[in-house]
Amino acid sequence: MCGIIGYVGHNLCIPKIIHGLENLEYRGYDSAGIAYVLNNKTKIIKEKGKISNLKKLLDFDTTTNLGIAHTRWATHGEANKINAHPHSLGKFTIVHNGIIENYSKLKQELENNGYVFKSETDTEVACALLDEIYKQEKDILKALNKVTKIFRGSYAFGIICSDDPNAIYALRCTSPLIVANSPDGNFIASDVPAILKYTNKYILLDDFDIAKLTKDNIIIYDEFLHETKKKVNTFSGTFESAAKNGYEHFMLKEIHEQDKVFKDTINFYFDGTIESLKKNFSFLKKYNKIDIVACGSAYHTGLVGKSLIENYVNIPVNVEVASEYRYKRCFYDYNTLVILVSQSGETADTLAALRKAKNDGITTMAIVNVVGSSIAREADHVIYIKAGCEIAVATTKAYLAQLAIFSLLTIYLGYQNKTISENELNIILDDLKKMPKLINDTIKNYNSYFNIADKIYKNKQIFFIGRGIDYALSMEGSLKLKEISYINSVAYQAGELKHGTISLITKNTPVIAIATDTKLIEKTISNIKETKARGAYVIYVSNEEPSEKFYDELIKIHKVHPILQSILTIVPLQLLAYKVAKNNGCDIDQPRNLAKSVTVE
Numbered sequence: 001m002c003g004i005i006g007y008v009g010h011n012l013c014i015p016k017i018i019h020g021l022e023n024l025e026y027r028g029y030d031s032a033g034i035a036y037v038l039n040n041k042t043k044i045i046k047e048k049g050k051i052s053n054l055k056k057l058l059d060f061d062t063t064t065n066l067g068i069a070h071t072r073w074a075t076h077g078e079a080n081k082i083n084a085h086p087h088s089l090g091k092f093t094i095v096h097n098g099i100i101e102n103y104s105k106l107k108q109e110l111e112n113n114g115y116v117f118k119s120e121t122d123t124e125v126a127c128a129l130l131d132e133i134y135k136q137e138k139d140i141l142k143a144l145n146k147v148t149k150i151f152r153g154s155y156a157f158g159i160i161c162s163d164d165p166n167a168i169y170a171l172r173c174t175s176p177l178i179v180a181n182s183p184d185g186n187f188i189a190s191d192v193p194a195i196l197k198y199t200n201k202y203i204l205l206d207d208f209d210i211a212k213l214t215k216d217n218i219i220i221y222d223e224f225l226h227e228t229k230k231k232v233n234t235f236s237g238t239f240e241s242a243a244k245n246g247y248e249h250f251m252l253k254e255i256h257e258q259d260k261v262f263k264d265t266i267n268f269y270f271d272g273t274i275e276s277l278k279k280n281f282s283f284l285k286k287y288n289k290i291d292i293v294a295c296g297s298a299y300h301t302g303l304v305g306k307s308l309i310e311n312y313v314n315i316p317v318n319v320e321v322a323s324e325y326r327y328k329r330c331f332y333d334y335n336t337l338v339i340l341v342s343q344s345g346e347t348a349d350t351l352a353a354l355r356k357a358k359n360d361g362i363t364t365m366a367i368v369n370v371v372g373s374s375i376a377r378e379a380d381h382v383i384y385i386k387a388g389c390e391i392a393v394a395t396t397k398a399y400l401a402q403l404a405i406f407s408l409l410t411i412y413l414g415y416q417n418k419t420i421s422e423n424e425l426n427i428i429l430d431d432l433k434k435m436p437k438l439i440n441d442t443i444k445n446y447n448s449y450f451n452i453a454d455k456i457y458k459n460k461q462i463f464f465i466g467r468g469i470d471y472a473l474s475m476e477g478s479l480k481l482k483e484i485s486y487i488n489s490v491a492y493q494a495g496e497l498k499h500g501t502i503s504l505i506t507k508n509t510p511v512i513a514i515a516t517d518t519k520l521i522e523k524t525i526s527n528i529k530e531t532k533a534r535g536a537y538v539i540y541v542s543n544e545e546p547s548e549k550f551y552d553e554l555i556k557i558h559k560v561h562p563i564l565q566s567i568l569t570i571v572p573l574q575l576l577a578y579k580v581a582k583n584n585g586c587d588i589d590q591p592r593n594l595a596k597s598v599t600v601e
């Protein structure tokens, strides 16, 4: 979603800020803008569309050493130049991530007090309110502190006040914001990649902290306006990890990293002994009911997790979309564990679900990629996946790493509960060792999936079907396809198709049928035949050699223990979606309307 960067220092700010902004492009946006201070005056330049449009309007040699900039993902008001950030009213210029929920009421009051608004945004309202309060308080810090008592919602602000043109102020509530010191100046940013070229050390602001940055100093005040010291974090990834390394798209690069990501994630928690799993996961033993809560692909991971845990650990698992869970009545019992799954660790609905569970006194555990993110910090227990920086909006390697964690949890809990025998454990562990090579082999087979993609990419709709765990994978395969190719795609439980949806199957409608669960394969094949009889073009994805030809295309994947199977099965679906989108000329890494990290409700 929206991105923020600001710099004040000894060098020209525009080149640094634009470079940082470009490193935030992956978050998804539809306009970009910058405000900088020149001769004590704040100048704003903004434009609709890509940062390249904004760059055309900028003079990179402008002798300014203080500026803030933004990529906007439209929430309040359409994606146009007027609504683009920064916004300015009175003495305040602001870039803003998040949503101020009570902005409409505030706007009316401010209009009554004489403020006139140009845009439809909540951010312009924030400028006006700050300005109004500042007129009373005559102190920037006090005014900033006071607005936190008035705004409802989430915000990360980068702020310039014309009465203090040598400083950038930063303030946050829920939406993440970091400050960082580099050898030649200081930064604010919404995300580490924005500043990684200049420093890998950063401070994560807490809710209601206010930071004041000048060229030689960063001062942080807590919510009582006392100066406070914060922990300096070190980002362990490299700048190169945010580069394409010769791949045409980040998505393709990230798909190719999956064998390593799997290995890194597993090795972090498991050294080949059950003892290592015990050390990392023994806190899980006492729970006998699990709620998994997440959004999008992370929710689909949860569905796979449910299938594994219920089948191999014998514990009931409820999986919910976070935006529903946060408002529904939950029936916890004493030993319920709530597991939140999130790549970014910043997804607003998942964070709210976490807070709800905590408020209700329920233990929470987060499976997260981004170290130090809000969900990781607030959960009672955190299990980090080791996916590294994921740039493409469509998640691939983080999804696979989340599956790897659910496999490990299942192995550990199943063994502890004696629902997995010693003998079965050995079979699973044998397969586990082979997995990185098998993932790699599956990726290397990409040409065969690409050939299939070449045959179906012109279709207007594509169906996915499967049963049980294969249905959970169908949902992810279908989401991957539609989010990047814009082709309408639905995933159905194979047996449910004939209760309505089969009426949509006509001659040559692609049906991607996934069947890896031995005990369900025959049933799924019957459902496939029903679609074939209506003219479907069937792409059959299985780990078993079919004994008859009821399909048009076969994607044969290696068979491994069911606890690990999904990790292989998803790979061809990712590559299929990628090539369909590529053939359709889509913006694969930044699909329209989407954002990498969904920080609004």
Ligand code: M6R
Pocket (backbone or CB within 6 Å): 295, 296, 297, 298, 299, 341, 342, 343, 344, 345, 346, 347, 350, 393, 394, 395, 479, 480, 483, 596, 597, 598
């Ligand atoms: O960062 P999160 O894992 O919490 O994000 C959740 C979803 O927004 C995300 O998985 C989304 O569905 C992806 N674009 C799917 O590829």
